[in-house]
Amino acid sequence: MGERATRAAAQFPGQVKTLLQQALLLGDRFERQEVTPHGLAVATGRLEAAMDRLLDKNYRTASNERLAKHLRQQREYLFTFLGCPRELVKRGNCRGFSGSAFLAMLNG
Numbered sequence: 245m246g247e248r249a250t251r252a253a254a255q256f257p258g259q260v261k262t263l264l265q266q267a268l269l270l271g272d273r274f275e276r277q278e279v280t281p282h283g284l285a286v287a288t289g290r291l292e293a294a295m296d297r298l299l300d301k302n303y304r305t306a307s308n309e310r311l312a313k314h315l316r317q318q319r320e321y322l323f324t325f326l327g328c329p330r331e332l333v334k335r336g337n338c339r340g341f342s343g344s345a346f347l348a349m350l351n352g
Contacts, residue, residue, distance in 0.1 A: 256303060263291055267288075288323055295315070
């Protein structure tokens, strides 16, 4: 039987999307020199901790469990784009999972 997204089931992907959008905004702020390297490191650590809290949960719907499993497997790469100059990320020369590519995937 097809799985229909309930409000509760839709919360997890929405929370992931929000964290990745925050990371992209942080990268933009760093690029505009509104955030120091130390501030970037602290904020990145907070984003990583928030993502870890999301990924530590067990999800009831198959689609959320698949998403969580995928994110757990890619965990170490999720925010690496924050430590890489934006020009390299755009060219695909920065090792890591591109947050903007993942947001595009979430938006379908």
